Amino acid sequence: MSQNTGEQILLFSDKREWADVVPLEQYEGDPVAPIFYSETYKDATDYFRGIVKAGEKSQRVLELTESIIRQNPAHYTAWQYRYETLLAINGPLDTELLLMDELAIKYLKTYQVWHHRKLLVTLSGKPKPELDFITVALSGDDQKNYHTWSYRQWLLSYFNNEEDLWSGELDFVEKMLTKDVRNNSAWHHRFFVVWASGVRSGEQDRERVLRRESIYVKQNISLAPNNPAAWNYLRGMLDHVKVPYSAVSDFVKLYTVPFDPSRPDLVDLENPPPSQEAQLPCVQAVEFLADVYEREGGKENIEKAVELLKKLATEYEKIRKK
Amino acid sequence: MTEPFDALHLLSKTSHAAHCRRCLTGLPAVSTDLDASRLVIAFYCISSLDLLGRLYDKISDAEREAWREWIWDQYTLGGVHGSGFRPSPYMKVENPSEHSVQYDASHMIMTYAAIITLAVLRDDFERLDRPSLIQSLQSCQREDGSFSTTPGGGETDLRTLYCAFAISTMLDDWSGINVPRAVDFIAKCRSYEGGYGQAPFCEAQGGTTYIAIAALHLIPERLRNGAEVVTPAERAQTIRWLVQNQEPSGGFRGRTGKEADACYCFWCSAALQILGARELVNVPALLQFISDCQFRFGGIAKSPGGPADPYHTYLALAAVSMYPPDNGEVEARIGSWKLPRLDPLLNTSEETSDWARKYVRARVE
Secondary structure, eight states: OOOOSOSOOOOGGGOGGGTTSOOOOOOOSSOSSOBOOOHHHHHHHHHHHHHHHHTOOSHHHHHHHHHHHHHOTTOHHHHHHHHHHHHHTTOOHHHHHHHHHHHHHHTTTOHHHHHHHHHHHHHHOOOHHHHHHHHHHTTSSOTTOHHHHHHHHHHHHHHOOTTTTGGGHHHHHHHHHHHOTTOHHHHHHHHIIIIITOOOTTOOOHHHHHHHHHHHHHHHHHHSSSOHHHHHHHHHHHHHHTOOGGGGHHHHHTTSSOOOTTSOOOOOSSSOOOOTTSOSSOHHHHHHHHHHHHHHOSHHHHHHHHHHHHHHHHHHHHHHHO | OOOTTTTOOOOOHHHHHHHHHHHHHOBOGGGGGGGGGHHHHHHHHHHHHHHTTOTTTSSOHHHHHHHHHHHHHTBOTTOTTOOOBOSOGGGOOSSOOHHHHTTSOOOHHHHHHHHHHHHHTTOOOTTOOHHHHHHHHHHHBOTTSOBEEETTEEEEOHHHHHHHHHHHHHHTOOTTOOHHHHHHHHHHTBOTTSSBOSSTTOOOBHHHHHHHHHHHHHSOGGGTTTOOSSOHHHHHHHHHHHHHTBOTTSOBBSSTTSOBOHHHHHHHHHHHHHTTOGGGSOHHHHHHHHHHHBOTTSSBBSSTTSOBOHHHHHHHHHHHHHSOOOSOOOOHHHHTTOOOOEETTTTEEHHHHHHHHHHTSOOOO
16 A cells, blocks of 8 residues: 555554564565565564464454555455454443444445444344435445445345334335346346245235336336346346246337337336337347247247347347447 | 347456556555455455466466565464464564564464465475374364364354365375364255355355365265265255346345445355256356456456455456356357366366375375
């Protein structure tokens, strides 16, 4: 980590309150892939090895591990030791979570940030504010961050509270999809909430849920047809409820042919058509229809499927050339 | 009509090998976040040199010997929960206390990486305590079938499970693992798209899909109880999702709708190889993408124009090993893309895989 702030960083070896700790160097012979550590990192980790050898777990360990984590958020032993220290001194969890709000955003892609958070929330037993935090985290530049979404899925399934947690999920995911209809993480989350996690409160009428989801996904496809995330959701949903793909043939066919200007402009919720600007035929639709024919079986259908797959190859080739 | 490999550049073996050697010699301070995973860097660099065929002609015996010794220095023989390999000596001190050794423990992913790298270096594994290694697998498996990175602690996900399976394969001894429970855990990670996520309920991702598919196929016949590891319907669905992840640019993406990345060129294409669907990979496009990811000063980047690193370098080369240009031409430019064959299950060259399966194996005394 570079320290370009011009400000003098005080080393632990310069601090009087640390004078009683014996710093210990990393013990290594001929190294392979050694890292040319900065002075501040070497200093902090020397003191950390000293503290760990002595087995000290005290308030100042929080200062030391925070310094290491800010220089190397993947230092999993510093995280582990920090957690054990918090337990040992009965440290305030809310202060720790506040610090984590800052570090999680800063090191969004680091595994340990989220693991530590999980441990803290398991202790505090308060998952609700976490959902709000994630909503903020996902509104930044990285709306598809894997760790953040996984953490949300873990919170929901682990605490499994209908009123406090699950009840707001459909609204949340809808907002995420409105922002970016191609965000597969959001489509995946929708699938998790509606289908994979079981039957949520108020969703017992599965026929109604299927109709609602079917209209929702079709409408989103009509707005942006070349969106594999939405097509995968449609497939996954039909697989899940064991409805054959042929049930949506009429809808899918609209997307397998070039735009038809003579088509009457009727509002059809079951089969919303593509817009005039849509890039057609749509690869995912052609593939879907081929699967419909293949599953129906019979010589004629198989021939139709093969014909479509050939067409798919040409379409794919066109895209590649572009 | 242009020939499929017309735009392919030479695979710059010499500069990629130089990149790997540079990283083995030292990493800059900006790489401090690799402090707790240096062994994996050694694995990527040394395995790359293996695939590039540069391990013996340019590197001295003494140098290879020093690498081997460094890896054995990371061996945690005598741990209470069994032994394995630590990521690096970042927590090692000259005279440890009873308290401090607990924090200088082995790590499952590092143990897998260490054993493979030692096999690349043709170690005889005389020093490996096999019962203790098996014990460490046992102490890492959780109730739900998953594995933690360190005995009794650390994060758990599919990566660790794969490492435990690969180690058991090399040992030819599965007594450290409750296989049915582990298989249940894998099944819970499967998503509606046909891929697997990192943990139950997570989004399908290329890396964890490879891991799940490879792990399932590592299970020996005798432990499968006559059942298929994936049903035909599951297989078809997974293949479809993997194929969909090959972008028009030729590179693979890790998740639906994301950008192509050299590492997923391995994860996705290796999963297809294991599933017996290699003919569905567009090989000329794949190689073109990797060719474009070559960094001008050596090494391979995540995507065209980016900086190189050992992780993307090795995984891109591993993909090339499985999918060489197949037009039979002998021209040097195209010939440079022919590398030693890869064992997609253990993710190392076939020769190294044979060595590991022979020498790591728990011997019946």
